[in-house]
Amino acid sequence: MSFYPGVRFLTSAAQPAQFVPDDGREVAFAGRSNAGKSSAINTIVGRKALARTSRTPGRTQLVNFFELAPDQRLVDLPGYGYANVPDRIRRQWGALMDAYFVGRASLTGLFLIMDVRRPLTPFDRQMLAWADASGCPVHALLTKADKLPKGQGLRALADVRRELGTAAGAQLFSALKKTGAETARDALEAFLQPAGPSGPRTAPAEP
Numbered sequence: 001m002s003f004y005p006g007v008r009f010l011t012s013a014a015q016p017a018q019f020v021p022d023d024g025r026e027v028a029f030a031g032r033s034n035a036g037k038s039s040a041i042n043t044i045v046g047r048k049a050l051a052r053t054s055r056t057p058g059r060t061q062l063v064n065f066f067e068l069a070p071d072q073r074l075v076d077l078p079g080y081g082y083a084n085v086p087d088r089i090r091r092q093w094g095a096l097m098d099a100y101f102v103g104r105a106s107l108t109g110l111f112l113i114m115d116v117r118r119p120l121t122p123f124d125r126q127m128l129a130w131a132d133a134s135g136c137p138v139h140a141l142l143t144k145a146d147k148l149p150k151g152q153g154l155r156a157l158a159d160v161r162r163e164l165g166t167a168a169g170a171q172l173f174s175a176l177k178k179t180g181a182e183t184a185r186d187a188l189e190a191f192l193q194p195a196g197p198s199g200p201r202t203a204p205a206e207p
């Protein structure tokens with residue numbers, strides 16, 4: 001079952017002009033190729049094949065937009081960090097990400113997907129820097145937690161939390177075992193919900 005009954009694919013953008021209109025609220029998912037990003041999206045949304053999963057990472061640099069509910073979107077950013085990528089493609093990726101992070105007013109949260117066994121690669125740090133520069137809060141998923149004994153997973157989580165400090169939330173996650181799915185969904189929801197009334201509370205009306 002899907003936690004977002006109205007979820008639907010909107011479009012794939014190869015360049016900024018193809019991004020969907022920048023309104024409502026949008027949460028982006030980024031991660032090293034093969035880290036488990038598509039699997040995490042499918043698990044969190046509760047749809048088996050919303051985002052495509054694969055063993056052989058594709059090289060197409062596309063930003064995939066999904067509508068979760070009216071005015072709420074999930075964005076699957078192109079994977080990064082796989083070997084043997086021509087420089088031209090790497091530059092194209094950088095330009096696309098830069099355009100996305102700099103200009104995206106509706107971006108209210110970033111999910112950073114990292115293999116629990118290989119967290120915080122240089123590319124991940126670049127993502128964190130982009131998010132920080134655009135004032136976008138980050139939630140890190142340490143995926144494939146089922147691949148490590150529990151103690152090792154918890155140590156990896158503690159290490160990542162120590163490094164990130166207040167820069168991001170972090171949790172263990174497994175698409176295979178569904179570990180952490182609910183926590184991740186709560187974090188997604190928190191990013192998608194408009195903040196409560198910001199200014200000072202209005203005093204009760206005088207009689």
Ligand SMILES: Nc1nc2c(ncn2[C@@H]2O[C@H](COP(=O)(O)OP(=O)(O)O)[C@@H](O)[C@H]2O)c(=O)[nH]1
Binds near residue numbers: 033035055176
């Ligand atoms: N054991 C395990 N394997 C996973 C998990 N998540 C993804 N995978 C596998 O890792 C590979 C890459 O996953 P995918 O979601 O396509 O990664 P992406 O390239 O980041 O989108 C696939 O073979 C998945 O089946 C997980 O939580 N546990």
Ligand SMILES: [Mg+2]
Binds near residue numbers: 051
């Ligand atoms: Mg993928």
